[in-house]
Amino acid sequence: MHGGYGSMNILNGVNMTLYADEVGVIVGPNGAGKSTMLKAVFGLLNVNQGEILLNGQPIHNLPPNQLVERGMGFVPQEKNVFPSLTVKENLEMGAYLKPQNVKRMLEQVYDFFPPLVEKRHQPAGELSGGQRQMVAMGRALMAEPSLLLLDEPTAGLSPLYMNEIFDRVKKINAAGVGILMVEQNAKQALAIADKGFVLAAGQNRFTDTGAALLADPDVAKSFLGG
């Protein structure tokens, strides 16, 4: 697939395949087009050539709200909460298309991220980075997605929170949700990945299972810092 923000391509022929309940991890240097890839999958920018299929159906012309209806959830890298809405309202917005599920899903998300219970009436803008990341993931989970796109969920978090988030990602996947995730903490992320994609300059450089990429000396040398 080729695509970018206007007519100029940032992605120059990326190719990724992920099965329904797998964890896919995209790693690569800054500016490689990792975020751009996720945005393209989520219908936020132009696909100029090639196609994106979800369950065999072409989806690259669909707007985000229809992708949400089809079971896709997206947690952006930045600005991933509604700062002036309370934690609870943030989560409610996640289930905007399924208002009948709000109560049941709120309980599930609070179970999943217990620290949010106490903060539920506080504006999300007042939370710490880690808590905000929980709100962001919680919001996406509220729609009960079958595929979750996460853009650097651990960026800027302390190691403690980082492990917490990776742990949650594993749990979400164990519940049957497919994950496509961009990560800077490549080693940790590839360790939980079924598929790994090393992206550079808008193209796949290496594509293999997470374990194989971790074991590959070429990948280690150029992308995992030795």
Place this chain on the structure above:
Amino acid sequence: MNELVFFINNVVIAGSVTGSIYAIGAIGVTLIFSIMRFAHFAHADIMTFGAFMVLLLTTAFPAVGASIGVPTALIMLPLAMLLTAALAVGIDKAFYKPLRAHGVKPIVMVIGSLGVTLMLQGLIRLFSGTGGQSLYVDDRKEIFRLALPFEGVRAPIVITEPQIYLFVITLVAVVALHLFLNRSRLGKAMRAMSDNPELAQASGINTNTIVAVTWVIAGALAAIAGTLLSLDVTFKPDLSFFLLLPIFAAAIVGGVGHPYGAIAGGFVVGFAETLAVFNWNVLLRPFRDSLPTWLELPSNLAFVGTEYKIVVPFFILVAILVWRPTGLFKGKVI
């Protein structure tokens, strides 16, 4: 005591009337800004349009109110709100939506809204004429004089029927808006879109729907503000246009994009204006005897003359922009 009554009549009541109208106008401006990120200069003339619809409907069916005992104009208000909401949505479809689709800068939208305001003004004048017309077509404007039960108080507190309706309707509108924004799914989605439009879209919120809802609310509120203003004075095609500056001042004072700020800002600007043109001589007169003889009280002790009232919101605006650019409540910086 007579002086106190004078103060109540000329500051408390007059300020609340002005403040309420500014507040309702400013809420519309601020909501439009929070969703579409541009200053909607045509808002005042949408207010005029709403009042004009009430005038047309009242002229067509002048006797409806008498049977219920309410001014006909008030009975026509809900209908006028609907028509004005439809106009606002229509204007958006015809003029602003194509601009948005091109991804233009906010300033282009602002200029576009200036064009819309000129067009609306022309159209309304074409049908209404340029003179003033009372919205009380067949009804009589009730004036209540409440005498205070104190010795030596001669002057009564004067309040008119439309002023009472104005306070009630403002209160209802503000409470309804509060409940809508905080309790309803659509209202929360509106706040969400104001916070972060991309994430709102990523949550499955249809942003086109939210834009339309915003215009419906802004249009309906504009109809209320324009009608209440015209009820209090008379309908004139340029009446609301002169409120554009104070209404924007109110929205900015409160913190742009912040509905409660707009309410507070409306009353701040309304009262500041009233206090500035109030003749303080009246309040000082009882102490005349205790003042030193060389201090002669001038007969008019207002801060500014009534004809310069418009400088007050302008001054407040500049002061706020200098000292607190985000407004009283923390709004979006423009």
